[in-house]
Amino acid sequence: xxxxxxxxxxxxxxxxxxxxxxxxxxxxxxxxxxxxxxxxxxxxxxxxxxxxxxxxxxxxxxxxxxxxxxxxxxxxxxxxxxxxxxxxxxxxxxxxxxxxxxxxxxxxxxxxxxxxxxxxxxxxxxxxxxxxxxxxxxxxxxxxxxxxxxxxxxxxxxxxxxxxxxxxxxxxxxxxxxxxxxxxxxxxxxxxxxxxxxxxxxxxxxxxxxxxxxxxxxxxxxxxxxxxxxxxxxxxxxxxxxxxxxxxxxxxxxxxxxxxxxxxxxxxxxxxxxxxxxxxxxxxxxxxxxxxxxxxxxxxxxxxxxxxxxxxxxxxxxxxxxxxxxxxxxxxxxxxxxxxxxxxxxxxxxxxxxxxxxxxxxxxxxxxxxxxxxxxxxxxxxxxxxxxxxxxxxxxxxxxxxxxxxxxxxxxxxxxxxxxxxxxxxxxxxxxxxxxxx
Amino acid sequence: xxxxxxxxxxxxxxxxxxxxxxxxxxxxxxxxxxxxxxxxxxxxxxxxxxxxxxxxxxxxxxxxxxxxxxxxxxxxxxxxxxxxxxxxxxxxxxxxxxxxxxxxxxxxxxxxxxxxxxxxxxxxxxxxxxxxxxxxxxxxxxxxxxxxxxxxxxxxxxxxxxxxxxxxxxxxxxxxxxxxxxxxxxxxxxxxxxxxxxxxxxxxxxxxxxxxxxxxxxxxxxxxxxxxxxxxxxxxxxxxxxxxxxxxxxxxxxxxxxxxxxxxxxxxxxxxxxxxxxxxxxxxxxxxxxxxxxxxxxxxxxxxxxxxxxxxxxxxxxxxxxxxxxxxxxxxxxxxxxxxxxxxxxxxxxxxxxxxxxxxxxxxxxxxxxxxxxxxxxxxxxxxxxxxxxxxxxxxxxxxxxxxxxxxxxxxxxxxxxxxxxxxxxxxxxxxxxxxxxxxxxxx
Numbered sequence: 001x002x003x004x005x006x007x008x009x010x011x012x013x014x015x016x017x018x019x020x021x022x023x024x025x026x027x028x029x030x031x032x033x034x035x036x037x038x039x040x041x042x043x044x045x046x047x048x049x050x051x052x053x054x055x056x057x058x059x060x061x062x063x064x065x066x067x068x069x070x071x072x073x074x075x076x077x078x079x080x081x082x083x084x085x086x087x088x089x090x091x092x093x094x095x096x097x098x099x100x101x102x103x104x105x106x107x108x109x110x111x112x113x114x115x116x117x118x119x120x121x122x123x124x125x126x127x128x129x130x131x132x133x134x135x136x137x138x139x140x141x142x143x144x145x146x147x148x149x150x151x152x153x154x155x156x157x158x159x160x161x162x163x164x165x166x167x168x169x170x171x172x173x174x175x176x177x178x179x180x181x182x183x184x185x186x187x188x189x190x191x192x193x194x195x196x197x198x199x200x201x202x203x204x205x206x207x208x209x210x211x212x213x214x215x216x217x218x219x220x221x222x223x224x225x226x227x228x229x230x231x232x233x234x235x236x237x238x239x240x241x242x243x244x245x246x247x248x249x250x251x252x253x254x255x256x257x258x259x260x261x262x263x264x265x266x267x268x269x270x271x272x273x274x275x276x277x278x279x280x281x282x283x284x285x286x287x288x289x290x291x292x293x294x295x296x297x298x299x300x301x302x303x304x305x306x307x308x309x310x311x312x313x314x315x316x317x318x319x320x321x322x323x324x325x326x327x328x329x330x331x332x333x334x335x336x337x338x339x340x341x342x343x344x345x346x347x348x349x350x351x352x353x354x355x356x357x358x359x360x361x362x363x364x365x366x367x368x369x370x371x372x373x374x375x376x377x378x379x380x381x382x383x384x385x386x387x388x389x390x391x392x393x394x395x396x397x398x399x400x401x402x403x404x405x406x407x408x409x410x411x412x413x414x415x416x417x418x419x420x421x422x423x424x425x426x427x428x429x430x431x432x433x434x435x436x437x438x
Numbered sequence: 439x440x441x442x443x444x445x446x447x448x449x450x451x452x453x454x455x456x457x458x459x460x461x462x463x464x465x466x467x468x469x470x471x472x473x474x475x476x477x478x479x480x481x482x483x484x485x486x487x488x489x490x491x492x493x494x495x496x497x498x499x500x501x502x503x504x505x506x507x508x509x510x511x512x513x514x515x516x517x518x519x520x521x522x523x524x525x526x527x528x529x530x531x532x533x534x535x536x537x538x539x540x541x542x543x544x545x546x547x548x549x550x551x552x553x554x555x556x557x558x559x560x561x562x563x564x565x566x567x568x569x570x571x572x573x574x575x576x577x578x579x580x581x582x583x584x585x586x587x588x589x590x591x592x593x594x595x596x597x598x599x600x601x602x603x604x605x606x607x608x609x610x611x612x613x614x615x616x617x618x619x620x621x622x623x624x625x626x627x628x629x630x631x632x633x634x635x636x637x638x639x640x641x642x643x644x645x646x647x648x649x650x651x652x653x654x655x656x657x658x659x660x661x662x663x664x665x666x667x668x669x670x671x672x673x674x675x676x677x678x679x680x681x682x683x684x685x686x687x688x689x690x691x692x693x694x695x696x697x698x699x700x701x702x703x704x705x706x707x708x709x710x711x712x713x714x715x716x717x718x719x720x721x722x723x724x725x726x727x728x729x730x731x732x733x734x735x736x737x738x739x740x741x742x743x744x745x746x747x748x749x750x751x752x753x754x755x756x757x758x759x760x761x762x763x764x765x766x767x768x769x770x771x772x773x774x775x776x777x778x779x780x781x782x783x784x785x786x787x788x789x790x791x792x793x794x795x796x797x798x799x800x801x802x803x804x805x806x807x808x809x810x811x812x813x814x815x816x817x818x819x820x821x822x823x824x825x826x827x828x829x830x831x832x833x834x835x836x837x838x839x840x841x842x843x844x845x846x847x848x849x850x851x852x853x854x855x856x857x858x859x860x861x862x863x864x865x866x867x868x869x870x871x872x873x874x875x876x877x878x879x880x881x882x
Binding site for chain 1: 787
């Protein structure tokens with residue numbers, strides 16, 4: 001099923017073509033004619049890298065988001081996951097009555113293995129969806145941007161400071177190249193968040209002095225453990241259970257709670273300057289759960305003096321609370337996935353339309369590509385990811401840690417020695433007060 | 439060494455006498471004569487219940503605090519601890535150059551055993567008791583002291599479960615009716631920089647309070663003692679009960695866990711600043727590093743969010759883990775500024791910036807000075823309800839972390855049936871309750 005499609009040199013890339021045609025089209029519109037649009041030239045050809053639940057879901061969202069989207073190439077680490085992803089994808093397409101015409105990948109454009117992403121990027125695609133486990137994001141983004149592809153990338157965008165720095169560098173390169181980079185922090189494309197943040201930024205709650213954000217799940221994990229098969233190497237076992245391994249997912253404060261931390265950074269308009277936190281692995285203790293914690297509570301301090309509580313927990317039978325609260329001198333803001341309001345001097349409740357943000361993020365991305373007004377969310381989501389990594393590092397080590405240190409001095413790199421299916425001992429679970437700060 | 443002294447019926451109790459003499463003294467002063475004070479009648483005779491590190495320390499603080507204080511009786515659970523406690527008091531008095539005759543304890547006024555406290559409060563010659571046993575025993579010992587008409591200095595926390603808290607509140611109300619003073623070992627309430635900063639908060643210098651943070655994050659505590667206790671249990675054949683009480687800090691039924699036992703100080707300051715207990719708690723916690731059997735069944739870290747009636751949310755964070763960062767302080771945030779306080783400094787930032795630079799006498803002494811002045815002045819100080827509510831705040835946080843549930847104050851205060859008491863108070867078997875498991879531990 002894997003086949004390498006080589007990009008023909010001197011071929012005009014689709015991205016360049018679309019950019020050109022979009023520019024020409026605007027000119028044409030101004031002059032009263034739109035005849036310049038060649039048949040199919042407004043197509044966006046999308047390659048998907050990482051075709052698990054989120055990758056196949058994002059592909060559907062992307063198809064729904066705009067006219068002319070075609071999924072033309074797929075890359076996955078595992079063949080069985082690829083087949084499962086394709087099956088899931090086709091079922092969902094049928095369910096949602098989406099045109100099978102948009103499904104343009106063939107056996108020749110489906111790839112498996114650690115280098116599948118390189119092969120997808122080498123295909124004739126305009127844009128890639130990066131939905132492999134978070135560890136791989138920096139490398140995948142770098143390859144995509146270097147090849148001139150627009151990017152939709154899932155959050156988080158790294159698992160360690162080295163990875164985050166790479167994402168920032170790639171995002172800067174994307175900016176220079178005029179490439180769009182949109183991240184799967186869908187709150188940034190959700191109408192009630194946008195309206196409320198606009199009000200926060202216009203001073204409706206006064207100066208921000210505190211905030212709280214939570215991802216207390218009340219359950220063990222968003223999805224279950226995949227039982228280890230005798231034939232699996234360490235690497236295969238870990239990658240198929242990526243959610244439970246710090247090097248792959250970054251731990252749940254990074255993988256999941258990032259959404260809420262990102263909303264707080266957005267409200268305050270900055271990343272924090274320091275973190276001090278606690279955390280542990282209290283209930284989810286079996287080896288099948290890899291080496292992540294099951295709860296964290298971090299206090300972040302921001303440059304303006306505001307202190308923020310970030311709390312997250314994934315424990316069966318515990319309370320559920322997934323939301324953000326921002327406290328200012330004139331009022332406070334409450335937001336969660338479904339609603340948002342302001343209490344205080346400028347009380348307000350959002351009652352307007354609220355389109356599906358998982359689709360909207362693609363709508364916005366594709367519109368930015370087509371109008372040649374690149375959206376670049378790379379640095380912002382990298383900083384939010386780093387905020388979560390900062391909190392995790394504080395809880396793991398029991399230390400208070402500064403942003404500047406983690407951003408500039410930390411050498412933490414969780415990468416395995418090599419990307420191949422073989423032995424890979426599990427790093428020990430962190431022990432606050434003993435785990436070294438790297 | 440034990441001797442019960444029966445109260446003679448019809449005898450005017452020393453407390454009544456002191457109150458009367460104080461009242462008369464004021465009248466006498468107005469009329470220009472102070473002669474009504476009989477020789478020795480201004481003595482404050484103190485019984486100490488629980489003579490470990492804190493009990494003996496509090497006894498010395500009490501002697502230091504005011505003229506005429508005498509330690510006249512001691513109750514302890516263990517004989518060896520009693521002897522050690524007495525020696526510690528004497529050494530400390532010598533160090534501090536306190537007159538040796540202020541320590542008036544005799545063999546007849548020393549008691550050991552689970553009922554030692556009853557024997558101390560039964561003494562006629564005791565005006566006031568210092569209650570410094572492990573927190574579990576506070577409610578029953580306060581009740582006995584107030585029933586016997588004694589003024590009380592009691593250490594924090596004042597209970598380990600909601601049943602105990604309700605008892606403390608009820609007893610404190612009786613104390614108020616009887617005009618007895620009840621002062622608690624939350625010494626920040628008697629510390630000059632706290633008093634000044636809190637006064638400024640209450641007059642609106644930081645505006646309306648919208649958030650706060652408080653922490654007791656520290657390194658390990660009593661690690662060696664915990665190890666030795668476990669060794670001694672085997673070596674000396676201690677019963678479960680004896681072992682657990684000697685290792686009380688690590689047993690939830692005895693200490694309430696460190697969020698209650700220690701972090702209550704900081705939580706108390708936040709309640710004080712806001713002027714209320716919270717209405718809700720939601721927290722996490724765990725036993726991540728301090729996992730050996732010598733550490734009983736307590737957690738080593740907690741992080742709780744408390745929600746207050748005015749909408750303010752407060753982060754409470756505490757940890758006892760070797761090698762981790764130390765941070766013991768409070769920060770209160772208002773619409774016009776914020777306060778920072780810790781054991782030695784306090785300041786306000788914002789529209790009404792202020793830094794306390796005055797004298798701040800030793801608060802562990804000052805709390806006794808204030809207590810004894812209140813007794814002598816006939817203006818009873820009663821901190822019982824306040825410290826009970828702060829203790830309950832910490833208990834609510836602990837219960838939230840233990841169960842993984844968000845809890846309301848009203849439920850914990852009125853409906854919770856949690857009672858951590860052992861079936862009986864005697865040296866014998868006592869299985870340890872299992873360590874809490876969030877999401878599984880039942881809400882009681």
